[in-house]
Amino acid sequence: xxxxxxxxxxxxxxxxxxxxxxxxxxxxxxxxxxxxxxxxxxxxxxxxxxxxxxxxxxxxxxxxxxxxxxxxxxxxxxxxxxxxxxxxxxxxxxxxxxxxxxxxxxxxxxxxxxxxxxxxxxxxxxxxxxxxxxxxxxxxxxxxxxxxxxxxxxxxxxxxxxxxxxxxxxxxxxxxxxxxxxxxxxxxxxxxxxxxxxxxxxxxxxxxxxxxxxxxxxxxxxxxxxxx
Amino acid sequence: xxxxxxxxxxxxxxxxxxxxxxxxxxxxxxxxxxxxxxxxxxxxxxxxxxxxxxxxxxxxxxxxxxxxxxxxxxxxxxxxxxxxxxxxxxxxxxxxxxxxxxxxxxxxxxxxxxxxxxxxxxxxxxxxxxxxxxxxxxxxxxxxxxxxxxxxxxxxxxxxxxxxxxxxxxxxxxxxxxxxxxxxxxxxxxxxxxxxxxxxxxxxxxxxxxxxxxxxxxxxxxxxxxxx
Numbered sequence: 001x002x003x004x005x006x007x008x009x010x011x012x013x014x015x016x017x018x019x020x021x022x023x024x025x026x027x028x029x030x031x032x033x034x035x036x037x038x039x040x041x042x043x044x045x046x047x048x049x050x051x052x053x054x055x056x057x058x059x060x061x062x063x064x065x066x067x068x069x070x071x072x073x074x075x076x077x078x079x080x081x082x083x084x085x086x087x088x089x090x091x092x093x094x095x096x097x098x099x100x101x102x103x104x105x106x107x108x109x110x111x112x113x114x115x116x117x118x119x120x121x122x123x124x125x126x127x128x129x130x131x132x133x134x135x136x137x138x139x140x141x142x143x144x145x146x147x148x149x150x151x152x153x154x155x156x157x158x159x160x161x162x163x164x165x166x167x168x169x170x171x172x173x174x175x176x177x178x179x180x181x182x183x184x185x186x187x188x189x190x191x192x193x194x195x196x197x198x199x200x201x202x203x204x205x206x207x208x209x210x211x212x213x214x215x216x217x218x219x220x221x222x223x224x225x226x227x228x
Numbered sequence: 229x230x231x232x233x234x235x236x237x238x239x240x241x242x243x244x245x246x247x248x249x250x251x252x253x254x255x256x257x258x259x260x261x262x263x264x265x266x267x268x269x270x271x272x273x274x275x276x277x278x279x280x281x282x283x284x285x286x287x288x289x290x291x292x293x294x295x296x297x298x299x300x301x302x303x304x305x306x307x308x309x310x311x312x313x314x315x316x317x318x319x320x321x322x323x324x325x326x327x328x329x330x331x332x333x334x335x336x337x338x339x340x341x342x343x344x345x346x347x348x349x350x351x352x353x354x355x356x357x358x359x360x361x362x363x364x365x366x367x368x369x370x371x372x373x374x375x376x377x378x379x380x381x382x383x384x385x386x387x388x389x390x391x392x393x394x395x396x397x398x399x400x401x402x403x404x405x406x407x408x409x410x411x412x413x414x415x416x417x418x419x420x421x422x423x424x425x426x427x428x429x430x431x432x433x434x435x436x437x438x439x440x441x442x443x444x445x446x447x448x449x450x451x452x453x454x455x456x
Contacts, residue, residue, distance in 0.1 A: 107300070
């Protein structure tokens with residue numbers, strides 16, 4: 001039975017959004033192959049959360065690919081000399097990791113080719129997207145076109161589909177959808193600078209968007225904060 | 229003086245093609261930032277050659293990004309359970325690394341954004357391309373489009389240009405161009421299974437293409453072979 005489900009590669013970061021995406025992909029009937037990136041993050045709690053989420057939500061496997069993005073620098077999320085801001089910035093913030101989703105989707109595409117999947121899921125969001133260019137629909141469309149010409153499968157006629165089920169949802173809508181599908185958000189970590197136990201700072205952009213989402217959804221925020 | 233040269237990111241593998249590309253980029257007046265990928269290759273000789281080549285050909289820096297492609301498997305170049313074939317295969321060979329150039333260009337794009345470069349150089353070749361889909365002009369064009377929508381610089385109006393100076397050259401033409409520009413091919417390693425000292429097997433696809441290139445160019449082959 002499970003052998004006959006269509007395979008999907010689901011990018012799972014350990015955060016709220018990608019946990020919801022995994023639950024959605026499962027509901028749509030896919031055998032979900034979870035993929036996480038270990039990219040020199042400041043904290044390891046995110047990868048531990050990714051493992052929990054993959055396990056909780058029935059992924060058939062969870063793989064982690066190491067990428068040494070810290071060798072390139074340029075982002076507060078990978079370069080320890082750049083501080084994570086405690087206030088929302090104008091424009092594209094310093095937490096932007098250059099070409100991050102391009103790198104992540106490229107690796108997801110390679111993984112999809114290896115396992116014979118044609119469906120990729122990514123939790124990008126164009127509403128609360130924090131100003132990241134690689135969270136917009138035009139980026140996703142362009143990557144889908146690239147996938148068709150970049151791969152052996154594409155040359156042989158396969159179509160890759162990049163699913164972005166959250167792209168037009170508000171954070172509150174994402175949370176309501178996840179709760180409906182049984183996601184336990186206490187198991188996820190969204191904070192840009194969580195401590196080793198996965199407790200959130202409560203002040204970074206990601207914490208603020210997440211907290212505002214629970215408020216807007218009129219749901220108690222299950223996040224574990226350091227300062228509470 | 230060197231401060232005023234335009235910056236370029238040049239993907240340098242340690243092989244014959246990318247060494248030639250670096251020499252071409254330098255001749256065109258770019259300040260070349262060499263970038264290599266450590267992607268779980270079977271041998272380390274290739275990265276040692278990349279370092280030599282970057283140094284020989286005046287790159288302003290050389291960075292190495294670790295990517296754990298072995299976590300995905302699927303290629304004779306990253307998966308030790310798949311043998312490198314000693315004969316040319318029909319179609320796309322098992323040495324194809326799924327989505328490899330997509331991943332490499334994505335990382336080169338991120339690096340370009342960090343250092344403020346708009347020019348990327350990659351040694352893909354559509355003539356002797358060994359059947360890899362991500363060495364074709366349509367792949368490069370598609371990636372150029374992606375770069376414009378994937379990046380902060382692109383959103384702000386920058387155009388990224390992916391230079392592929394070898395794409396329509398034969399191996400013999402590449403070698404003649406490199407020799408004109410002073411490339412010492414004895415310093416490069418193309419073999420898919422070179423030993424730790426960088427000596428080539430002489431039988432893999434990459435060795436055969438390289439040897440045939442020297443023969444066609446009527447140039448003595450400086451490659452160090454294990455069996456000679």
